Amino acid sequence: ETILAAKNAALYYVRKINPNKNPRVIVLNDGKAAKKDNWKEVAKLCKDAGIYHVARETNEGFKAGNINNGLKLFPSGDPKNTIDCFFDSDFSSKEEFLVEILKPLKDKGVDFVQSPQRYKNLNTWVAKAAGAHQIFFFDYICPAKAYDNALFLCGTNYAIRREALLATGGVDNRFVTEDYATSIRLHLLVKKGVFLPKVLALGLAPMNLKEYFNQQTRWCKGCLDANGLYLKELLFGPLNLRQKFHYFLSTI
Numbered sequence: 001e002t003i004l005a006a007k008n009a010a011l012y013y014v015r016k017i018n019p020n021k022n023p024r025v026i027v028l029n030d031g032k033a034a035k036k037d038n039w040k041e042v043a044k045l046c047k048d049a050g051i052y053h054v055a056r057e058t059n060e061g062f063k064a065g066n067i068n069n070g071l072k073l074f075p076s077g078d079p080k081n082t083i084d085c086f087f088d089s090d091f092s093s094k095e096e097f098l099v100e101i102l103k104p105l106k107d108k109g110v111d112f113v114q115s116p117q118r119y120k121n122l123n124t125w126v127a128k129a130a131g132a133h134q135i136f137f138f139d140y141i142c143p144a145k146a147y148d149n150a151l152f153l154c155g156t157n158y159a160i161r162r163e164a165l166l167a168t169g170g171v172d173n174r175f176v177t178e179d180y181a182t183s184i185r186l187h188l189l190v191k192k193g194v195f196l197p198k199v200l201a202l203g204l205a206p207m208n209l210k211e212y213f214n215q216q217t218r219w220c221k222g223c224l225d226a227n228g229l230y231l232k233e234l235l236f237g238p239l240n241l242r243q244k245f246h247y248f249l250s251t252i
Helices: 002-016 039-049 062-073 097-101 125-147 162-167 178-188 209-229 231-236 241-249
Strands: 026-029 052-055 083-086 091-093 112-114 158-161 193-195 201-203
Touching: 002 039, 002 091, 002 097, 026 039, 026 062, 039 052, 052 062, 062 162, 062 178, 083 097, 083 162, 125 193, 125 209, 158 162, 162 178, 178 209, 178 231, 209 231, 231 241
Parallel strands: 026 052, 112 193
Antiparallel strands: 083 158, 091 201, 112 158
């Protein structure tokens, strides 16, 4: 569903906006490196759908390393005007995703755009609670962070200029929250992110308490670890007081 939705969003963009552009849909599949039995099924699905498929032999850096590997395999001759969009495998874009997410990037001063996360499988009380949590974060906290240019990437449903990613040296692969750590790098380089308050993709919520606490613990640990490693830069780097406040508030 994720793969076909991304392809549909690319085709919709071609029809509605620019018939001379052909956005590439690339699946970065770490199933082979993780020795998953079904990685070949994903490869076949990509072949049948006519899209690119990448399967690494090893999985250094996990998700961040997988993304960085994809960036190397698909270089750009014009990084400033090349936009990369990312989806986790449990999120599926709406057909208008590309059309909408690219609008703020018409401003050359904008480096990345984050859109909300919403869950579609609200079948248990845990899933409903997790969904409410996401609504609060994306409807209220993210716009406030964006107002002070302190919005951090949230792992999926976002678009970023290739030039900005290359300036950071690629996605930071030292943390489980590679998105948060990479955002620190972006802001230290005085890059600008904006929040687009339109739901452009739907995903899967944790269905029970174990899944929920695993998710929240991973996010919490990753952000704390990143703040710890970047503490000197966060305190004495080029960030303004509001940005510093947002980053430290994010780990409370």
